[in-house]
Amino acid sequence: xxxxxxxxxxxxxxxxxxxxxxxxxxxxxxxxxxxxxxxxxxxxxxxxxxxxxxxxxxxxxxxxxxxxxxxxxxxxxxxxxxxxxxxxxxxxxxxxxxxxxxxxxxxxxxxxxxxxxxxxxxxxxxxxxxxxxxxxxxxxxxxxxxxxxxxxxxxxxxxxxxxxxxxxxxxxxxxxxxxxxxxxxxxxxxxxxxxxxxxxxxxxxxxxxxxxxxxx
Amino acid sequence: xxxxxxxxxxxxxxxxxxxxxxxxxxxxxxxxxxxxxxxxxxxxxxxxxxxxxxxxxxxxxxxxxxxxxxxxxxxxxxxxxxxxxxxxxxxxxxxxxxxxxxxxxxxxxxxxxxxxxxxxxxxxxxxxxxxxxxxxxxxxxxxxxxxxxxxxxxxxxxxxxxxxxxxxxxxxxxxxxxxxxxxxxxxxxxxxxxxxxxxxxxxxxxxxxxxxxxxx
Numbered sequence: 001x002x003x004x005x006x007x008x009x010x011x012x013x014x015x016x017x018x019x020x021x022x023x024x025x026x027x028x029x030x031x032x033x034x035x036x037x038x039x040x041x042x043x044x045x046x047x048x049x050x051x052x053x054x055x056x057x058x059x060x061x062x063x064x065x066x067x068x069x070x071x072x073x074x075x076x077x078x079x080x081x082x083x084x085x086x087x088x089x090x091x092x093x094x095x096x097x098x099x100x101x102x103x104x105x106x107x108x109x110x111x112x113x114x115x116x117x118x119x120x121x122x123x124x125x126x127x128x129x130x131x132x133x134x135x136x137x138x139x140x141x142x143x144x145x146x147x148x149x150x151x152x153x154x155x156x157x158x159x160x161x162x163x164x165x166x167x168x169x170x171x172x173x174x175x176x177x178x179x180x181x182x183x184x185x186x187x188x189x190x191x192x193x194x195x196x197x198x199x200x201x202x203x204x205x206x207x208x209x210x211x212x213x214x215x216x
Numbered sequence: 217x218x219x220x221x222x223x224x225x226x227x228x229x230x231x232x233x234x235x236x237x238x239x240x241x242x243x244x245x246x247x248x249x250x251x252x253x254x255x256x257x258x259x260x261x262x263x264x265x266x267x268x269x270x271x272x273x274x275x276x277x278x279x280x281x282x283x284x285x286x287x288x289x290x291x292x293x294x295x296x297x298x299x300x301x302x303x304x305x306x307x308x309x310x311x312x313x314x315x316x317x318x319x320x321x322x323x324x325x326x327x328x329x330x331x332x333x334x335x336x337x338x339x340x341x342x343x344x345x346x347x348x349x350x351x352x353x354x355x356x357x358x359x360x361x362x363x364x365x366x367x368x369x370x371x372x373x374x375x376x377x378x379x380x381x382x383x384x385x386x387x388x389x390x391x392x393x394x395x396x397x398x399x400x401x402x403x404x405x406x407x408x409x410x411x412x413x414x415x416x417x418x419x420x421x422x423x424x425x426x427x428x429x430x431x432x
Contacts, residue, residue, distance in 0.1 A: 027244075027246050028244030028245070028246050028247055029244070030246070030247030111327055114242060149408070151400075151404055151405075152393075155393075155401045155402070155405075156401075158382065158385075158386055159379045159382065159402065159405055162378055162379055162385065163378055163379040165378075166377075166378025166379070166382070169374075177368075177371075182371065185367045185368050185372075189367075189371075189375055192365070192408050192409050192410075193405050193409040194408075
């Protein structure tokens with residue numbers, strides 16, 4: 001889309017996205033006007049339409065990029081091992097780190113699905129399904145290998161994702177707990193929830209990657 | 217408030233609340249106008265102001281009654297026993313049953329806190345804290361009695377509440393699972409998550425109350 005308009009255009013587009021995420025998170029998508037968004041970024045509403053021909057194009061772009069970013073982050077974090085407990089630990093670490101850094105975008109992605117057209121909603125849900133499928137595969141492998149105790153793979157995946165995403169509701173950097181401490185506690189809750197038959201200490205310990213992220 | 221205007225007034229007020237919950241869940245609070253709400257209920261916008269002098273009065277009333285209802289439901293469901301596992305099972309059953317029946321109201325209560333004045337937000341957060349405190353007390357009693365294995369009582373309470381409330385996002389009555397089946401699975405996940413040192417079958421089995429509710 002507007003990516004070809006050069007670096008000023010790219011900077012403006014990035015500023016538009018950032019301001020849109022924060023306005024939508026604060027007001028809701030329906031209540032936000034392109035005029036308000038223009039004022040926030042310091043451009044005419046007409047100029048916004050060069051980047052996003054409709055308000056729904058903007059919403060869809062924010063949501064698609066959020067989900068694509070999550071899938072990319074998981075592909076980068078995914079360990080080479082086949083061990084279900086290590087894969088689950090990596091999934092939890094990546095999920096928490098990704099969402100804590102994108103609190104407003106997560107809020108928008110979860111709340112504004114109602115405002116997408118049917119076709120675009122389907123596209124976003126496909127990306128979600130692809131991401132959740134990764135977790136279901138880990139849980140299923142663990143259950144089949146007899147290292148996890150799971151009653152229902154689908155419900156367990158939803159329960160874990162909602163438990164982990166919920167971190168953004170209450171977590172604020174700089175308060176009682178660091179990201180690494182929160183992640184450690186969520187890892188051990190996750191391992192117990194799936195009935196992992198392992199030394200609770202070793203795979204539940206956050207990796208160096210998470211410690212590095214927390215230090216940023 | 218308008219409770220004194222007699223049974224027609226009460227019916228109108230109830231219709232206003234019901235329509236408001238569904239409109240706010242669909243459009244967002246900021247985007248909903250009192251005019252739209254009046255049209256939905258079939259009364260003049262001016263008449264709405266007899267019941268709710270401001271739009272924020274309406275939002276606050278919906279949120280306060282949601283939380284008061286949840287606390288009342290828990291007070292009614294709370295078992296007489298001191299046994300932490302039975303109390304936790306009752307809390308989970310009540311939480312899931314209450315929220316599944318009030319999907320839109322839960323959505324509004326979770327999403328529209330941003331639109332309350334500071335003083336009213338404080339009142340709602342006090343009610344939430346009172347409700348969460350009940351869960352923390354159960355978890356703490358279980359940890360102290362050595363029947364639960366808990367790293368952090370506060371984080372565990374948040375994780376459980378978000379995991380359970382998340383049911384409303386994907387659960388639809390009449391699909392693959394009944395409320396009783398969902399509750400049974402969530403109970404066993406909860407018991408494992410808190411490391412309950414008990415026969416996983418007995419307290420994780422939904423009570424007759426839940427089975428009755430599911431049959432409605």
